[in-house]
Each structure stands twice: as C-alpha cells, then as structure tokens.
Amino acid sequence: MTGDRPLVEVRDVSLSFRGVRALSHVSFHVDKGELFSIIGPNGAGKTSMLNCISGRYTPSDGAIYFAGREITRLKPNARAALGIGRTFQNLALFNHMTVLDNILVGRHHLIRSNFLTGALYWFGGAEREELKHRRAVEEIIDFLEISHIRKAIAGTLPYGLRKRVELARALALKPDLILLDEPMAGMNLEEKEDMARYVIDINEEWGTTVVMIEHDMGVVVDISHRVMVLDFGRKIAEGEPDAVMAHPNVKKAYLGEDAAADEAPAEADGRSAVAPAMATAVSGSRVAAQ
Numbered sequence: 001m002t003g004d005r006p007l008v009e010v011r012d013v014s015l016s017f018r019g020v021r022a023l024s025h026v027s028f029h030v031d032k033g034e035l036f037s038i039i040g041p042n043g044a045g046k047t048s049m050l051n052c053i054s055g056r057y058t059p060s061d062g063a064i065y066f067a068g069r070e071i072t073r074l075k076p077n078a079r080a081a082l083g084i085g086r087t088f089q090n091l092a093l094f095n096h097m098t099v100l101d102n103i104l105v106g107r108h109h110l111i112r113s114n115f116l117t118g119a120l121y122w123f124g125g126a127e128r129e130e131l132k133h134r135r136a137v138e139e140i141i142d143f144l145e146i147s148h149i150r151k152a153i154a155g156t157l158p159y160g161l162r163k164r165v166e167l168a169r170a171l172a173l174k175p176d177l178i179l180l181d182e183p184m185a186g187m188n189l190e191e192k193e194d195m196a197r198y199v200i201d202i203n204e205e206w207g208t209t210v211v212m213i214e215h216d217m218g219v220v221v222d223i224s225h226r227v228m229v230l231d232f233g234r235k236i237a238e239g240e241p242d243a244v245m246a247h248p249n250v251k252k253a254y255l256g257e258d259a260a261a262d263e264a265p266a267e268a269d270g271r272s273a274v275a276p277a278m279a280t281a282v283s284g285s286r287v288a289a290q
C-alpha cells in the first residue's frame, strides 16, 4: 500500500499553547508493523505528540503523513476513518453504557449509514451488516478475555478492566495504526503483564502498527522495537531500546546531570545500569503526579 514509505512520518512538528512550547521541531517515522514507544519525563510532550497524530491537536508547524498521505490538518474523525485508532491517558469510556455497547461505538466509522444503505435496509442488507459487526466485536471480546463482563456497565468496572475495554473499543475500528497513551498506568503487576501480552499480540498476530507511550521502562525495553525519547518537547534520543536507555541524554533527562555522571561507567560495556533506576524514578514521579 505504502511501498517503502513509513506508515507514519512526522516532519519537524512544533506545537505551542499560549507561549508554552509543548513540542519543538520533532521528526520521526514509524514503519508498518513496528511497535514504537515514546518515553520521557512528565510534561515532555508525549501526549501532545499522540494528539497531533490522532488529530486532536493541530501542529503550529511541520507536517504529518499517514500511509503516504498528508493528514496534518485532517479532523480526528477523518483520521479514524483512515485507520488510526487510539486510547486515552485518562480513560474515555461511556460509563453508563455496557461494555458491549462501548465496543460497538468504536465501530461506528465502519457502519455504512447513508441514503443508499438506508435503502438497502429494506432489502435485508442491514441485518447482514449488523451480523458482521457483531462477529467482529465478539472476536475482540474473546481476544481480550472480557466475555464475562460484556453486559456490565463500564463505569462500575475496576480500573484495570476499564483500560482493557477502552483498548477493545479502539480495536473495534480495525485500525492499521493504534496509539496507546499509557495503557499500563495504574495497573498492578499481573494486569501489566496481561496488557503487555495483548499489545504484543495486537502487533504480531493482528499486524497492527503500535505507537505506545509508557512510563514502565521494563515493559518498554521488553516489547518495543524502537523507542523515541522526548524531553521538554524535544527529541533527545531514538533507536533500539537498550541503546536508547544507555544514551547519556536520556539518563540526564530522567536522573539529572549529577546522577548521569555517576552512571557514566555503565556505558562502557554498551549496556545501561540506568533502566532499573529510571523505572524507579519514573514510577516515583507517576505516584507524585496522580
């Protein structure tokens, strides 16, 4: 479809909010089939970047391409229709609706409803269409193991399960690209392991390209193909997880200048001793932020 072009291309994107520079000349690409993570300290611009790709924000400068087509100024709905799905850092479910209905809402871009399909309804086409949607939703429910809560009201579910339902809703769009904003935040270890497995399967079995923001460095290193690091709105490193974690700029961003200097010897053998310390530093900052 895209030949050799990357699925996502972000070129020199900047974004400001009344004087606050959230993103500054950020460029990167994500290849089809990649599991790409964006990391960085709180306020680094990670969610802003995802919002620029999903269409929630329009960059003040620069351009974004999806499957070879410029989407910089397209509305979020138009991007969803092109195959860009997302989940939110702060859950965005219809709390009063059932799990099943929440997931069906995710399919609305795929439900043909116009004058012509209105006419088709009378000839039985709509029933077939509905059956097709139900089947697709059932597949997602099975995959994410949420069959037992399908009739539950979303708002009554524990946080970890709501995160999973939100993922189900994003998947219902059958996206080629899925943007995940901290899919494991606030989860216990077991829930995190489950979620990491789902993300890997979405990527490997379903062939969906993934861009994930995540603060848990262990998970990021374990499952990402490539990682980009943002700090104060700028890209400070990008590459394979181990190399990125060992990058002096990354240590400095997470641990401060002095700590980075203390860590310097660990770089000599090409592996970083900073990842566990970063994980602690980062989870500490998350606790403070919540």
Ligand SMILES: Nc1ncnc2c1ncn2[C@@H]1O[C@H](COP(=O)(O)OP(=O)(O)OP(=O)(O)O)[C@@H](O)[C@H]1O
Pocket: 017, 020, 021, 022, 040, 041, 042, 043, 044, 045, 046, 047, 048, 049, 089, 289
């Ligand atoms: N809608 C907005 N209006 C004003 N400022 C914003 C808005 N969205 C983001 N910002 C600012 O842009 C900067 C980057 O925020 P962003 O939410 O992208 O960071 P983040 O890396 O996702 O942080 P976190 O890890 O805490 O989620 C911050 O200074 C933030 O206050």
Ligand SMILES: [Mg+2]
Pocket: 046, 047, 048, 089
């Ligand atoms: Mg964020």
